[in-house]
Amino acid sequence: MASLLRPTTWGLFSWRGYCSRGTQGRLSAGFVEALKAVVGSPHVSTAAVVREQHGHDESMHRCQPPDAVVWPQDAEQVGRLAALCYGQGVPIVPFGTGTGLEGGVCAVQGGVCINLTRMDRILELNPEDFSVVVEPGVTRKALNAHLRDRGLWFPVDPGADASLCGMAATGASGTNSVRYGTMRDNVLNLEVVLPSGQRLHTAGRGRRFRKSAAGYNLTGLFVGSEGTLGLITAATLRLHPVPEATVAATCAFPTVQAAVESTVHILQAAVPVARIEFLDEVMMDACNRHSKLNCCVAPTLFLEFHGSEQALAEQRRSSVITEAPTSPGPRRQRSAAASGQPGTTPGTQAWPCGRAARAILPTCVCPSPGCRRSWCRLKRTWRPGDSQVPPAPCGRVGQGRGEARATALSSGPPGTIVGHVGDGNFHCILLVDPEDPEELLRVQAFAEQLGRRALALHGTCTGEHGIGLGKRQLLLEEVGAVGVETMRRLKATLDPRGLMNPGKVL
């Protein structure tokens, strides 16, 4: 019976919660009243502008607005909302900061968008246990601001000031994952509202242990599930002590190949770096222009070390780093060692990479003033790549990029490559004219080719952005038919009516 009620195409609604007014699904007045009864009238909106705002993230996926947006204030309300929607067959789309990059919040079947940002309390801080419990509205910057004077920090840094529960839902990572791991490694427990409205504590209520062998790893199943299995209403996160000092070095290389090969050597020599970031010559030039820097315009590695003053001095002297190729670099610079959270203190901000990295998103490459191709207007720019390969093939990324661009974009738009190369994750960023449909098609083909290139190198089509809407075909190619079928069965078990963020991942 449940399967009969499941919608198979977008816009065809026949559930009780919906009026059947053509293909533009609308919630019935009674259903909207029921939503208001749960969260209060001021916390429900069906205004077009609000719905539009919630129909897209920062990717190029077209806006697909939900039919209503609600702002619950606590997990109990989320549970009642979920049960209400699920009982009436209305799709549920969780929403955090909307900073995703794979269309994860697009309401492809309409339904109710549950905006969790008004649940923004830090519920519990346990400094001795290195753990914190946050509601879904707490962003990573807000948490680190809260922790600043306690000698602790949360290191997962995907760039955007995303909500921590959203980061858990996406399986985010970022620049620090070489040393501190990704969200998968730093989420200790999740409170999840299941579609039925039941509340699940994935590691048990109040638990905050580092390791366990007790039963199935439910926390691991929900991290990265992109809102398709339930709504995350609280996350227990692992905190880390702020290192005594942070020291950085930059090395410019003659070629992309030389830079990434050097990365492999550094990893093989077990040099304990915290980050290894890579920017190609195009991005270095853009960073120079945007941030008024004077860095060498060449493929460049940015290395960061966390530890005690003395240990850091030794690490920077590491023979592996000083043996890096010498033309046109390596050119090493050292920031003042700082005692605060890495990346947030004056010392580390002075590090060019700190500024360069911060500059990437707003600036990117703008070949000429007034050019229609602009990264600054995020909605107008395609950002196809989020590929991840094992460390060794990382050295072939340069070749891969050359090949792929030669094939797909021989006369195409300008592009650049940045990478968290310490764990083999790299992003290609292309400037696209969104009003040129042919160019868009070519870029889309290039993005798929890039994903397949990563797959051919035993990698993954997405290191940290998730599958969302755009990479479902690549997921099938990555994990195979049995893998996708197993995922489908798990999804059907936890969400038998297929109403949790439908159309995503699978």
Next chain:
Amino acid sequence: MASLLRPTTWGLFSWRGYCSRGTQGRLSAGFVEALKAVVGSPHVSTAAVVREQHGHDESMHRCQPPDAVVWPQDAEQVGRLAALCYGQGVPIVPFGTGTGLEGGVCAVQGGVCINLTRMDRILELNPEDFSVVVEPGVTRKALNAHLRDRGLWFPVDPGADASLCGMAATGASGTNSVRYGTMRDNVLNLEVVLPSGQRLHTAGRGRRFRKSAAGYNLTGLFVGSEGTLGLITAATLRLHPVPEATVAATCAFPTVQAAVESTVHILQAAVPVARIEFLDEVMMDACNRHSKLNCCVAPTLFLEFHGSEQALAEQRRSSVITEAPTSPGPRRQRSAAASGQPGTTPGTQAWPCGRAARAILPTCVCPSPGCRRSWCRLKRTWRPGDSQVPPAPCGRVGQGRGEARATALSSGPPGTIVGHVGDGNFHCILLVDPEDPEELLRVQAFAEQLGRRALALHGTCTGEHGIGLGKRQLLLEEVGAVGVETMRRLKATLDPRGLMNPGKVL
């Protein structure tokens, strides 16, 4: 229909594969012939002695033999065996080295034990990617012996020379997890034969990336599933570069409390230790006697640092460690720095902890010669504890131990405590007279009390041994009814007839 066929009590069989000869289930001759047709006659046994040997692990759970034991030679055979058994409704019990500690291999419903130890090839080594693919018969020592000259090692070390796929199935960890993580962190991909016989590659065939955000984390779901969801037929593992040097220090403390509080301080100061092991005074005395050592008989921490020579020299000078309480210690000793795999080279073996740790399992505490209570006879000894708490409550472990023993064992058997305190995991080891049923009952009650004490401190009832047979009630208390119900639904999805290692975990 399937549920009608599922056995609910041990020994009541009505499936086609079984003859209905009373409560002692026996496989029909035709079924045994079918097993032989898959793996060849020499690789099937129904001999009582063989079945007995496969009916227990190293725990005190009573032997419950399977009805037959088979030794497949490859994953294709495993797939055919699974499909055969599943089609006939015969329980399937995977078997590795049998070194588990929670009765995970006991055939509580009889059935076919699939011994995977003859699949013992290292299938693929990728030194540049820091990864290796192993079959289920490869043990951790065999892998490290294979890696010895390549500058790589696999650091997860649960004590026993367990099979790596068995360690994945249990979610094992051990002494190195402070720095290198547990099996959950070091398994990159698994080949799993599902009950249907289908082969699943949890991260996709041939994939060996470090991080991914592609779909549900199937690898994470199967790590720690204790053979209840499928049979692991290959594991892709993350390798680590052998550190340039390994240096160790020991610190004796006046009390257990002081030792574990010092651990919390070391962690808070972000001193990058690789291991922090704790042995109480009883265990230190046993180690002295067994290994002819002359260590201080007091609660003792053993610290190990991995890195470059210079960085290590700095770490050992760390103010935190030298500021440890000074009566009767700290007494620090330094091993020769070694360039091989930590724990396996002459340098680190010279470290008292290296010897002490190796000595723990065979020796334990033997109060007087000829005493009936003996750890050496493993089957005769109860080893109740595998609790894990967050770092801070670790400091209360000493109290907890005192309390629990005072209540449960005021006049009870001698016991000791050892712990991987760097991540809050500790084991209580008691010497038990297995022929004294009253003592056994009291020890069982103590074990449960210890588990509940860890739960009360926001911890887990099992840090690394798994749930198996003995901790199912504690699992319910740990994750709650919704958590267990969710696990049950996942199990029913992947194993609808409940035949994969039945009676374990849930």
